[in-house]
Amino acid sequence: MSTAVAESKDAHDVHQHNKPTGIKRWLFTTNHKDIGTLYLWFSFLMFLIGGSFAMVIRLELFQPGMQIIEPHFFNQMTTMHGVVMVFGAVMPAFVGLANWMIPLMIGAPDMALPRMNNWSFWILPVAFIIMLSSMFMPGGGPAFGWTFYAPLSTTYSADSTALFVFSMHIMGMSSIMGAINVIVTIVNMRAPGMNYMKMPMFVWTWLITAFLLIAVMPVLAGVVTMVLTDKFFGTSFFSAAGGGDPVLFQHLFWFFGHPEVYIMILPSFGIISAIIPTFARKPLFGYSSMVYATASIAGLSFLVWAHHMFTTGMPTFALLFFMYMTMLIAVPTGVKVFNWITTMWRGSMTFEVPMLFAIAFVVLFTIGGLSGIMLGVTPVDYQYHDTYFVIAHFHYVLVTGAVFSIMAAAYYWVPKWSGVMFDEGLGKLHFWCSLISVNILFFPMHFVGLAGMPRRYPDYALQFADLNAIISVGGFLFGLSQLIFLVVMVKCAMKKGEPAPAKPWEGAEGLEWTVPSPAPYHTFDTPPEVK
C-alpha cells in the first residue's frame, strides 16, 4: 500500500523536495500521471513500430508478385503487426489514458495500487522486447497470425513460439494487474458525492472494460499455455491424433478474442462521450441509457464468439444462435450512436481538433459496425470470411474507431498533461491527412474482399492488382501522416505552445478541469466536493 498522505491544503508542497528526477523518476514512479505518460509514449512507439510492419506489408502488396520479402517473412509481418497493434498500441494507450484521467475524474489522489501500477507498466517493454527479438531467431518469429490457430502454431511452427507464449503471459499479467487497479480505484476512491451515476462516461466504460479484462485475459493465458504444452510437452489439446480437436482452440481463443475487441472499443465510447458534449456545449444525451448500453454490449460480447468460426463446420443450431446474438449487439451499439448524434443536435458546436476526430469516429465507426452486421449474417459470411472484407471491417472499427478516439483524447487532454495548447494548424493538418488517407487505405478493401481476395496473402491474382495499388498508396500516406502527430505531441512535451488554462475548452465539464494545467504532480490530496 502507498504511504499515508498528509491531509493538508498544501500537501503537494510537502513532496516537492522529494520528487526524483532523471531515469530514476521514470523507473520507480508510482505516480499515476507519470505512469500514464509512460504508457502513452510506449503505445505511440509501438504504434509506429506496428505501423512500419504494415508499411512492409503494403509495400510487398503494392504489386502482384514477390518483390521485397519472402512469404514466410510476410507471415511474420502480418502476425507482428496484429500483436503489436492490439497488445502494444491500442490496449496500453487506453491504460495510459485511464491512469492519467480516472483519478482526476473521480477526485482521487492516485490509483489505488500505485506500486503494482509501476509493475504493470514496466513489464510491457520487457514483453515486447522478447516478442520482437524472437523474429531474429532461426526459423523466424511467430508467423501464424495474431490469432495463432493450432496446429499451425503448435506442430508446424518454429521454436520462437515459446517466446511468443512467454511474452503473451507477461502482457496478460500487465492487463490483469491494470484492470484490478482500475476497479479498486473506481470502487473505493471516488470523492464523496461522486456516486456511480454521476461518474463521467470514460470512468464507466473503463470500469466495465476492466471487468471484461478480468474475465477473459485468464482464458487467454490458459490457451497460450495449452499451445505451449501441445508444442513442447506432448499434450494433445488441439491434435486429433491424440484425441483433441483443432476447432477447440478456436472456441477457446475467440471466447477471449471477442470480448477482447470490446475491450478495445469501450474506452473509445467513453472518450467520445466526453468530447462531443464539450464541443456541442450540451450535456450528453441519455446518460443512463449510455451506461446500460455499455453494460449490455459487454454482457453480449460473451455470447457471440463463434461468429469468427462460421466456416469451421459447426452444427446449424449453433450457426443460428451466434448469428442472432451477433446481430443483437447492433442494438445497444446503435443506441450509443444515436445518443451521440442527439447530443450534437441543437447544440452550439465548434470544430477544434478533438471534435473533428470525434465526429470522424462516429461516422467511420458506424461504417465499420454496419460491415460487422453484414459479416454476422452467416450464409453470406461464407463469402466474406477470411477475405479482405473482414480486414476492412476491423480496421474501420479499430483504426478509425479506437485509434481515432485515442488521438481525439490526446488532443483533448494534452493541454492538461503538458500545460500548453497543441499546434492547431498542425493538428488540423494531421486530422485531414489521416482522414483522407485512412479511407483510401481501408475503403477499397471492402471491394477487393468481395471480389474474393483472401487475407494473409503475400501475393494475389491479377484482377486484384489495381485496388491493391490504391490501398498501398493510402497506407503510405496514412503512415506519413502520423509523423505530423508525432511532431505535435513532441512540441507539447517540450512545452512549445500557448500556455493552457485550467479549462481550455469552453463547454468542458468534470473534475479534471478544476485543477491547473499542467496538472500538478499531486492532485486531490484533499478530496473535492461533488454536488
Next chain:
Amino acid sequence: MIVKPKSLLGAVAAVLYTPNSFANNEVRINLTPGISDMSQKVYDLHMLVFYICVVVAVGVFSVMLVSIIRHRKSRGRKPATFHENVKVEIVWTIIPFLILIAMAVPATITLLELDNTDDSELSIVVTGSQWRWHYNYLDYDVQFQSILATPNEQIYGRLPKGENYLHEVDRPLVLPTNTKVRFLITSEDVIHSWFVPEFAIKRDANPGYINESWTNIKEPGIYRGSCAELCGQGHAFMPIVVIAKEPADFDIWIRSEEQRLAAEAEQEEKLLAMEMSKDDLMELGRNIFLSQCSACHQPNGQGIPGVFPRLAGEGISVTDKQAHINIVVNGSSGTAMQSFKNSLSMSELAAVITYERNAWGNDTGDLVQAADIFNFIQGEE
C-alpha cells in the same frame, strides 16, 4: 470542403449496380452471384443486407450533416439543454431490433437450405495439405493432387505474369453440371479452407475431421478459388480450379481419367526395368525439386534453420540413402514433411532423391532408380 463518407457510400451503391459479367481480369468490386441457385440466393441476401445498411447509414449521416451545418456556434446558436427522453430511446431501440428481424428471417431460410447435403449424386473427398489440394472421386477410381501451375519465374518477376496468375493448377477438379455434388473436406496437416466464390462455398479443412458442403453447378465453365485459412508460407499458392462440364462430357472425362491413371501405373511398371542416366535423373529431379520441394527447402537446398532442414551439404541427403528414400516416400509424422508416394511417380521420386543427393556439391554419387523406389515400397533392402 468536408469529405463526407456518406456521399462516398452513395457512389459505391451506384457502382455496385453494375452487372457481373466481368472477364477474368477485370476489376470486380462486388460479390459474384455465382453459378448455382444457392450462390444466387447468397448474393441476393448480401445485397438485401447491404442496401439496408446503406439506408441506415444515409439516414444517420444526413442527420449528423444537418446538425453540423446548422447547430454551430459560429451561426450564433445557443445550445439547448435537453439531455434525456425515454420515449425516443425506446423508439430507437425497437426500430433497429425490427430491422434486424427483417434481416434474420431471410438469413435463416437461406442458411437452412445451404446446410442440407442430402441426396447428393457425386461425392468428392477434398484434402488440403501444405500446399496443395488433393481430390478423390469416391464413386470412381480417380484421385489426384492439384498443385499451383504458375512457375516461380512469374512469381519472382523474371517472366511476365500469365492471365491466370496464381489461379491455375496442373490438374483441375472436374465436375458435372446440374448434379448435386457433395464435398467432404479435410486436411492432412494444418487447417486450410476450401473457398470457391462462385459456388458460395467456404469450408475449413480441419485435420482429423470432415466437413461437408455441396453445390449444384448450373453452367459449364471454369471456376477459380483459393485457400482461405492461413496455413503457412504457401497459403497464397494453393489455388482451386474447377472445370464444370455437361454430364455427358463429364462421363467421357472420368472414363479417360480412369484410363490415364491405369496407363500411368502400367508405365511405371515398365519404367521399373529401365535405368535412367545421371543427367536425365538430375534434370528431372531438378524440375521436381523446384516445383515441389524448394518452397520449404529453398531452391539452393539451404532450408530455413529450425523449420525446414538444410539439404545442401548436411543431413540425410549426404548420409543414409534408405532413410532419405523413406522420408521422401512416406513423409515424417508430426512435421510439415509430407508423403510424396501418392503424388509423384516412382521415376519422379527416384529423380528428385538423386538430385538431392548430388546437387549443391553434395556429390554422393548415388543414383536412385525407379526400381529402387519400387523395391523400397515393397520392403526389400
Next chain:
Amino acid sequence: MTNKQQQDNSSVITKLLAAVVIMFAFGFALVPLYEKFCELTGFNGRTENTAAMTIEGMVIDTSRTITVEFTTRTDRGAPWSFRPEVQSITMHPGELKQVNFIVENHTNQDRMAQALPSVSPGEASLYLNKTECFCFEQQPLAAKETAIMPMRFYLDPDLPERIHRLTLSYVMFDITNQMKDAPKIADVPIRGKP
C-alpha cells in the same frame, strides 16, 4: 491511506483475484466440457471408442435404405497401404453388417498402428454403433504382414429421417515410435488373415 481504505481495497482485490483464478480454471475446464458436448451431440463426427452392445431382438427397419461409404487415409510417415474392401454398402437401420479393411505393412519391421475414425454428417456418429472395430485398440502389424481388419456395426433405428448417407473415414497413424516396448506380435489382434 487509512486502515479502512486498506481494508476496502483488500476486500475488492481478493474478490478480483479469485475471479482471475476462477476464469483461468474455467479456460481449462472448457476442454473436458467441450469433449462432453461433442460426445453427447456427435457434432464433430467422432465415434465411440468402445464396443456397443448388440440389442436382443433389434428390429430391422426395411423401409429405409442407408448408404454407408468408406474412405481411408494414411498419416504421413506411415509406411503401409490401407484401404476398404468395398467403397460403400447399403443397409437398413437395425441391421448388423461387417466390412473389412485391408492393411499392408510394406516394411521389414514390426509396427504399431492406430486408426482414427470420423463420421460425416457429424450427428450421424451418435447413431453409428460399432460392436467390433479395429479402431478400438492399437493394432500391431508384423513385418510384411497383410491384415484384414473387420468392423462390425449397425445403425440405430432412431437415425434421423433426413440422413440417407453416411461417410465413415479412417486415418491410420503409425505410433510405433511412441510405444515404449516393441509391439508384440503374440498380442491378440481381433482380425482374420488372408
